[in-house]
Amino acid sequence: MTVPSEEASEAAGWAPTWALGRAVLLTGLLLIAAVLIGRVDLVVLATPFALGTAYALRRRPTSAPRLEILTGDAQLVEGGAMTTSIGVGNPDTVGYDVAVVRTRISPWLRVERAGFGGTAVDVSRSGGTDRPFVTSLPTRTAVDLELSGTALRWGRHRIGPAGARVAAADGLLVSRAVVTDPVKVRVYPRTEPFEAVEEMPRAAGLVGAHRSRRPGEGGELAGVRVFGPGDRLRRIDWRVSLRARQLHVAATLSDRDAEVVVLLDVLAEAGRPGGVKGSASVLDTTVRAAAAIAEHYLHRGDRVAMLEYGSAARRLRPATGRRQYLTVLEWLLDVRADASAHEPYDQVFGPQLLSADALVVVLTPLLDERSAQMLARLARGGRFVVAVDTLPTDLSPPGDRGWAPVAYRLWRLDRDTMIAQLREHGVPVVRWAGAGSLDQVLRDVARLATAPRVGGR
Numbered sequence: 001m002t003v004p005s006e007e008a009s010e011a012a013g014w015a016p017t018w019a020l021g022r023a024v025l026l027t028g029l030l031l032i033a034a035v036l037i038g039r040v041d042l043v044v045l046a047t048p049f050a051l052g053t054a055y056a057l058r059r060r061p062t063s064a065p066r067l068e069i070l071t072g073d074a075q076l077v078e079g080g081a082m083t084t085s086i087g088v089g090n091p092d093t094v095g096y097d098v099a100v101v102r103t104r105i106s107p108w109l110r111v112e113r114a115g116f117g118g119t120a121v122d123v124s125r126s127g128g129t130d131r132p133f134v135t136s137l138p139t140r141t142a143v144d145l146e147l148s149g150t151a152l153r154w155g156r157h158r159i160g161p162a163g164a165r166v167a168a169a170d171g172l173l174v175s176r177a178v179v180t181d182p183v184k185v186r187v188y189p190r191t192e193p194f195e196a197v198e199e200m201p202r203a204a205g206l207v208g209a210h211r212s213r214r215p216g217e218g219g220e221l222a223g224v225r226v227f228g229p230g231d232r233l234r235r236i237d238w239r240v241s242l243r244a245r246q247l248h249v250a251a252t253l254s255d256r257d258a259e260v261v262v263l264l265d266v267l268a269e270a271g272r273p274g275g276v277k278g279s280a281s282v283l284d285t286t287v288r289a290a291a292a293i294a295e296h297y298l299h300r301g302d303r304v305a306m307l308e309y310g311s312a313a314r315r316l317r318p319a320t321g322r323r324q325y326l327t328v329l330e331w332l333l334d335v336r337a338d339a340s341a342h343e344p345y346d347q348v349f350g351p352q353l354l355s356a357d358a359l360v361v362v363l364t365p366l367l368d369e370r371s372a373q374m375l376a377r378l379a380r381g382g383r384f385v386v387a388v389d390t391l392p393t394d395l396s397p398p399g400d401r402g403w404a405p406v407a408y409r410l411w412r413l414d415r416d417t418m419i420a421q422l423r424e425h426g427v428p429v430v431r432w433a434g435a436g437s438l439d440q441v442l443r444d445v446a447r448l449a450t451a452p453r454v455g456g457r
Contacts, residue, residue, distance in 0.1 A: 013064045013176045020172040023053045056170040063092040065099065066142070067164045067180045076151040078190035079276040082109055084183075086162050088135070089142035096137040096166040101145050106157035108187070108275060111149040120146055137166065152275030154189040154287055156333055158182040188329045189291045190276060224248050259303045259318055259355050262290050265364035265371050266310040267344075269337035271392040282365045285390040287332050289363055289432045294328045306331055309364075309374060310338035313347045318355075345374055359384050363432070365391040372418050379427045387422065387429040 030046035033039065066089035076082055086103055090096050105111060113120040116135045123131070133145050151157075160182030167174045224240050227247035235249040264286055271281035280288075294304045298320060305318035306328060316331050354360065360383050364371045378385045419429045 014061060014168075014173045015176065017167065017172055017174050020053065023049050023172070027053070052170075053172065056172050059094050059169075061092045061094040061096075061168045061173065061175075063090075064175055065089065065096065065137070065164055065166045065178050066091060067101075067162060067178045069103075069160050069162055069180055069183045070144070071159065071183055071185055076185060076187045078151060078154055078187060080151055081148065082151045082185075083146070083148045084159055084185075085144040085146045087142055087144050088137065088164055090137040090140060090166075092168075093139055094168055095139045096168050097171055099135050099137050099143075099164060099166045101133045101135075101162065101164045102131070103145075103147075103160055103162035104182070105147075105159050108151070108153040108155065109149060109157050109159065109185070110152055111147050113148045114145065116143050116145055118146065120148065124149075151185075151187045152277070153273060153284070154187050154333065156184050156186055158184055186330070186333055189288045189332060191288070191292045191295050223251050225251050258297070259305065259358040260293070260297045261305045261307060261318070261354060261358045261360045262293055263307045263309055263360055263362045263364075264290060264335060265362060265368075265374075265390075266308055266312075266335060266338045267340065267371060268365060268367040270365060270367060271395055279394060280392060282367075282390050282392065283335060283337060285392065285432055286363045286365075287335055289388060289390065291329060291332060293361055295325055298322070298325045298328075304328065305358075307348060308335070308338075309344060309348050309362075309371070311340035311342065311344055311347070312338055313344060315348075343370055345370075345377065349378075354383065356382065357384075359386070362387045363390050365389070366415060366418060366429075367391070369418075372422060375422055375427045376425050379422075379425050385427050387427055389419075389429055389431045393431075 027046045027049045030042045030049075034042035034046070066087070068087045068089075070085045070087055072083035072085070086101055088099055088101055090099075110124070112122065112124045114123045114133065115121050116133065135143055135145075137143065161179050163177050163179045165175055165177050224237050225248065227236065227241075227249050231249045235251075237248050237250045240248040266283070266286075269282050271284075272279055273281040273284050290306070294306070297304050301320060303318040303320050304324060306314075306316035308314040314331070314334070316328065319327070360378060362375060362378075362385060364375070364387060366372060366387075366389060375385060375387055422429055
């Protein structure tokens with residue numbers, strides 16, 4: 001047994017087309033008829049078909065086309081421009097008459113313009129990439145099918161697989177389909193504008209921008225007191241000292257950082273995702289709000305941790321800085337709804353996972369009773385909890401016939417009762433609304449944290 005050479009194996013990737021079959025069949029029939037009935041003119045008619053086929057097949061292609069997906073930017077943001085290209089190459093010494101390229105692409109990556117060699121045309125109204133693109137390939141050249149559009153939704157989206165077939169020898173030979181593996185691109189959630197007051201329940205570290213209740217070296221004035229041993233001379237308030245005829249120093253509060261834990265409730269999903277310019281589902285609001293909150297507090301120098309309330313119980317350890325923000329964005333791309341049947345509280349809140357002084361911001365749609373029970377247990381455990389309602393405001397009943405509207409109203413009333421009970425347990429519940437969503441709530445939580453607690457003997 002002989003091993004076929006590489007050239008022979010590549011040549012085996014080419015197959016005759018129907019055009020070649022028709023040319024050979026017609027030539028054969030004309031020659032057979034000329035012999036049987038003795039007509040020389042039939043031989044004359046068959047000669048152009050035979051010569052044309054032989055001339056087209058004089059140089060047969062031996063190499064399959066090359067195909068590659070090239071992404072302009074593998075890290076996109078919702079609503080940002082997306083550019084990618086599919087390169088088709090001809091490594092052969094024979095030109096390709098026609099190259100047909102087709103690719104699959106995620107529906108959340110909307111392609112608006114596509115074309116070869118910079119001659120892109122508008123395809124947004126003609127099915128996007130759900131159509132073949134045709135070009136020709138001379139010898140040893142390559143062309144790029146350029147695709148441009150908009151990234152509509154966060155997540156990890158696929159471009160591809162892409163396939164190509166080429167025809168050569170004047171359309172008498174066609175290659176087998178060449179398929180390339182898909183490429184994943186990351187689309188990060190769009191960070192909504194978010195600002196919050198500087199009050200925090202408690203601070204833990206010795207760096208950061210939040211005012212502490214503890215005296216120390218900082219920029220926040222706590223008052224003026226009499227000079228004592230260990231006080232620095234640069235702290236002397238000479239105006240007060242001259243008036244009181246005794247040395248006084250300016251006392252300050254230490255600047256201390258806070259730990260913020262963003263808890264994502266992924267037990268249920270509701271609403272229909274419509275992309276960056278459409279409606280938002282529960283997961284859309286949750287992911288975008290988590291990114292905005294993390295960006296705000298990390299920019300202030302605080303430590304931010306992420307937790308998932310679900311069976312997976314994914315967690316991201318607390319850290320600070322821009323590196324942590326990029327890690328948070330990467331972590332959020334894998335958030336998925338998890339309709340778990342068991343109670344994940346003990347799995348999520350294991351020992352030594354939550355600091356006693358951490359501010360826990362819970363992003364929850366409150367669609368599951370276990371979510372309300374989790375909030376109540378955190379509040380009873382002395383945690384500083386803020387619940388952010390992520391249920392879409394435009395959520396509509398599943399139908400408008402029969403008992404569906406009545407059942408929907410009853411469910412709404414039951415959910416409002418649940419929220420009222422949580423507030424009675426000391427859990428503030430606010431709806432996410434972008435900038436200033438948590439201002440009043442953080443003031444209330446900070447005031448409750450500094451209030452004296454009554455304890456029994």
